Amino acid sequence: MANAVKTRVPQYQAVAATLRREIAGLPPNSLLPTELQLAKRFGISRVTLREALVLLEQGGLVSRHRGRGTIISPPKITRRFSPLYSFEQDLTEQGVEFETQVLSYEPEATPPEFIRERLRLPPGSAAGFLSLVRRVDSRIVCHDGRHYPPAIAARLRPERIEGRDASRVLEDLVGMRITAVDWESEIIPSSMETAAVLELSPGTLILANTFTYHVESGAPIEAGVISYRIDRCKFRYELPFSQHAEAEPPVPDAGRDSAAVTRGR
């Protein structure tokens, strides 16, 4: 009303900042007041309030559900990367509960062209296709679409993946170690399919990792795309990867995520 202050800062950003502070002191999974209540409290319209909530949701602080309400999210999990350091290995070392669910496996699927190139397959060649989703503490964090050359695809038993380390299974199958990775990361809007698997609205930004794994001879044995929910994950790299971990104190760092990460099994 009668803009008392110069509206240099838009209301939806001011409200978002206020809510960010208040949320920081509330426990995860608790319910925020409804949009109408919040709009009334801040003296703004529901449309404007929703703009603020969108900012919070994009930042991973809350999740919103039609018919249920707005829920405060638990802290992000940390995915640590080292060369050839698998999802299973990482999460197991962190002592976090996780689950891998195979959605489908086709031994002779038709791969998209960029996968065919990465696997160095001739035009028209088929490839194995494995689709899976991963959960940490029962929350979906990523979706893998993995493709395999025909020789490997024929012998792959996807049911072996569920409980075990996918890369280790693959290495055992071919009898060689994976020694090289080509990895590209990009933030892009999710496709309809990926959004459905990750339980997101299509167009929501995700972290898409396009990768190729090679054995020592240089031959590619796996290629695909791993799509992470950026509202639930962050990523950590250490170089040189191997032993210098002890030169570092046990990762002092941020301090907000201790509750989720130091959970032990």
Added chain:
Amino acid sequence: MANAVKTRVPQYQAVAATLRREIAGLPPNSLLPTELQLAKRFGISRVTLREALVLLEQGGLVSRHRGRGTIISPPKITRRFSPLYSFEQDLTEQGVEFETQVLSYEPEATPPEFIRERLRLPPGSAAGFLSLVRRVDSRIVCHDGRHYPPAIAARLRPERIEGRDASRVLEDLVGMRITAVDWESEIIPSSMETAAVLELSPGTLILANTFTYHVESGAPIEAGVISYRIDRCKFRYELPFSQHAEAEPPVPDAGRDSAAVTRGR
């Protein structure tokens, strides 16, 4: 039709998809029709059309400017990572024009606590603070906030950074090579300050990289945060990093970015 499956697609998503296809065939830096024209053409309200444009903007396809219009963005640049592979080295090898601009340097600033911990400084200790922004093809891509231990900070000459490789300058200064990195990446809403430097609206998602560089003795000599605009960059990693580059063909990959990337000097 009604709804064959439960897939009822909202109008703003359908419009976004249509515009995505049309934009793919248009040259970068060209102007889109105005919001009112587009809204009229699609037969929707301006509010709904704007929801579609927000999706395109978040995906990095267009940039919008009050008073000017909506402009189609050039393709993303690729930032390639290898251990201790600097921004300057990477972009130079790609033959892309870039510029580093020092915004400020304070030899004795008060660092935030998480920086103090990373540099292993006692409470209350000062640290050098360097703020800079990088441009590629005259477009802002990232903002660095770099902190240095007092002994280094006193001797650092920020004007030496502008034209040269920042890490190399630092190595020359201390007479040691950087051999270890600790690196954490997270997608977060931009702060007011970072948003201003990156010319973004506060709250826009950015890629925040929090890092610490160490010399061989294990001592940290630099720590800070590098914030990338995710609408302008993607990221590429290769492991093992060093020589196997030639085993790979010269990055066949996507195919859309050839125009911008092969610009050479």
Added chain:
DNA sequence: ACCGCTCATTTGTCTTGACAAGTAGGTATA
């Protein structure tokens, strides 16, 4: 040539209002 002004254009912010669709809990019915 240069500077400052006005003004139409365009996107940014915000309001009120409406209906759709998913959720959860209670109620009626078998």
Added chain:
DNA sequence: TATACCTACTTGTCAAGACAAATGAGCGGT
């Protein structure tokens, strides 16, 4: 008791309109 339905509640989608703020082009004065 168990099932189906009904209903209140909550977020999702969409509309039409209003004013603010930034831009850039045109105009006029110095």
